[in-house]
Amino acid sequence: MNCIIIDDEATARAIINQLCSNVDSLTVLEEFPNAIQAIKYLNQNDVDLIFLDIHMPDFTGFDFIETIKNPPKIVLTTSDANFAIQAFEYDCIVDYLVKPITPERFSKAIQKAESSALTNASKSKASDEVETTSGNDLYVNIDRRLIKIDIPSIYLVEAKGDYILIKTEDKNYTVHSTLKKIEEKLPDSLFLKIHRSYIINVDKIIDIEDNSVLIKKDVIPVSRSNRPELMKRLNLL
Amino acid sequence: MEKPNLSYIESMSGGDKDFEQKLIAIIKNEFPKEKEVYFANIASGNFKDAASNVHKLKHKISILGLTKSYDIAVNYEDNLLENSMEGKIEFEAILQNMTNFLETL
Numbered sequence: 001m002n003c004i005i006i007d008d009e010a011t012a013r014a015i016i017n018q019l020c021s022n023v024d025s026l027t028v029l030e031e032f033p034n035a036i037q038a039i040k041y042l043n044q045n046d047v048d049l050i051f052l053d054i055h056m057p058d059f060t061g062f063d064f065i066e067t068i069k070n071p072p073k074i075v076l077t078t079s080d081a082n083f084a085i086q087a088f089e090y091d092c093i094v095d096y097l098v099k100p101i102t103p104e105r106f107s108k109a110i111q112k113a114e115s116s117a118l119t120n121a122s123k124s125k126a127s128d129e130v131e132t133t134s135g136n137d138l139y140v141n142i143d144r145r146l147i148k149i150d151i152p153s154i155y156l157v158e159a160k161g162d163y164i165l166i167k168t169e170d171k172n173y174t175v176h177s178t179l180k181k182i183e184e185k186l187p188d189s190l191f192l193k194i195h196r197s198y199i200i201n202v203d204k205i206i207d208i209e210d211n212s213v214l215i216k217k218d219v220i221p222v223s224r225s226n227r228p229e230l231m232k233r234l235n236l237l
Numbered sequence: 238m239e240k241p242n243l244s245y246i247e248s249m250s251g252g253d254k255d256f257e258q259k260l261i262a263i264i265k266n267e268f269p270k271e272k273e274v275y276f277a278n279i280a281s282g283n284f285k286d287a288a289s290n291v292h293k294l295k296h297k298i299s300i301l302g303l304t305k306s307y308d309i310a311v312n313y314e315d316n317l318l319e320n321s322m323e324g325k326i327e328f329e330a331i332l333q334n335m336t337n338f339l340e341t342l
Contacts, residue, residue, distance in 0.1 A: 009293060010263050011300065015249065018256050055292055079295045099296045103249050161288065161318060 001114065002046075005031045006038045006064070007053035007077065012099065016051050016077065019106045026110065035064035047072050049113050054078040054087075060162060063178055065090055073116055075109045077101065089141070138185055140166070140175045149173065152190065155204035155216055157182055159197040167216070194230055195223045202233050238330065241301035241338040265339050268297055272332055279325070288317035291328065298331060301338065306331040 003026060007013045013031045020026045029047065032038040036059060038050075052074050054061035061078075065071055071092040079099045087096045094116045095109040138154075139146045149168060156167040159179040166173040166182070175182075183191070183199055193199045194213060198220050206214045211227070213220045222230055243257070250257045275290035291314040298307050309331060313324035 009296060010267050011260065012296060014260050014263050015300075018253070018260075019249065022251060055289070057289065079292060079299070100245050100299045101249075103251070161285065 001025060001048040002027045002029050003049040003051060004029050004038060004041065004047050005051045006035055006056075006061070007031075007051070008033050008056045009053070012053065012077065015101060016106075019101065019103060020051075022103065023107075023110055025114070035059045035061070035067075038064070039067060042068060050074045052076055054162065055080065060178065062162070063180060065092065066178075066181060073113050075113060138182075140173060140177070142173065142175060147173065151186065152201070152203075154186070154191075155201045156218055156220065157186075157191075157199040167218070192226075192230060192233060194226045195221050202230075208234075238334050239303050239305050241303055241335055244302050245300050261339075261342050264297060264300070265342065268294075268335065268339060271297075272336075275332075279322075284317045284320050284322075288314045291317060294332070297335065301335055303331065303335070306334070 003020065005013050005016050005020075005028060007016070010033070013033075017028055017031065020028045026049075029045065030038075030041055032041065034056060035052075041047075050072060052061045052064060054076055055078060061076060065074065071090075073094045074090070074092050076087050076093055076096045077099060078096070081098050087093050095112045097105060097109055136151050138149045138151050140149060141147075149166065153168040153170065154166055155169065156165075157179065158165045158167070160174070162176065162178075163174050164177050164179055164182055166175060179193070179197065179199060183193055186199065190201055190203060191199050192202050200213060200215050200220060204215050206216070208214070208222075208230075211222050211224070213222055213230075243261075246257055246260055250260070271290060271294055275287055275294065278284075278287035278290060291310055295307060295310045295314070298310055309324060309327050313328040316323045
């Protein structure tokens with residue numbers, strides 16, 4: 001198998017590279033400090049396996065998985081064991097290694113990767129199951145339960161690291177997902193991304209002052225680049 | 238205060254001394270930069286970004302065998318995500334402990 005390593009931390013890349021060098025059947029083709037560079041590489045090269053860090057600035061490991069069309073086998077690497085449940089919702093992910101990675105645990109991951117025989121069809125099916133919409137409802141996966149949320153009741157979605165906080169009239173939900181992913185599921189007619197960390201329900205705006213929006217009791221910043229689109233959406237007198 | 242050690246590095250190097258030295262050099266190069274970014278984010282009140290820095294630094298804490306310090310960092314990261322600086326003094330003492338150790342290598 002050939003592989004690439006994606007991790008913004010040079011120390012982590014060096015450790016994984018060393019562990020790979022102890023496996024005869026594994027060849028490291030390239031290392032990347034961010035996912036964007038790796039996507040460009042994958043467009044031009046065939047790769048059997050990716051060691052992928054989850055927690056990277058701007059573009060996380062999960063963003064990466066959802067961006068590439070036919071992901072190869074992926075072994076996630078992270079300093080946080082809390083992502084395991086979300087990780088295995090993607091069929092392309094064959095294992096999940098918590099840093100610091102030991103040689104023994106690394107060997108097991110390679111065995112799993114070698115014995116894994118995934119089809120592209122099953123991969124795409126898995127990503128569709130993370131969140132689904134049905135009419136005015138959005139289903140979110142929390143602790144292995146699919147919980148229904150009435151879309152018009154959502155007034156704010158906030159990115160919180162590798163989670164999103166969905167605020168509704170009645171209740172707040174913390175979901176292991178990305179802002180990009182939920183943005184695709186919410187109707188454009190009602191929702192607008194006004195900042196890299198916030199999506200708002202335009203109907204719920206109370207007032208706008210300079211570069212912030214008051215929505216319920218939350219004051220939300222509006223980024224300069226998103227402000228023109230917000231102003232376009234308002235019925236200004 | 239826990240004493241940092243090279244047990245993990247030695248256990249995963251398979252006796253490859255060149256690799257051990259290479260990895261230590263990478264850590265000595267990368268660690269000060271990560272610290273600098275963390276302190277800058279704390280100084281400017283960017284708690285979410287600081288939490289992300291702590292998350293990244295946790296790996297080096299564990300590489301240097303600091304198990305109790307790792308737990309402190311986990312709690313501190315959670316606190317920063319909640320816009321609280323509880324655990325800051327303890328965490329920054331860990332960074333100093335690591336700095337002192339790396340200077341001896």
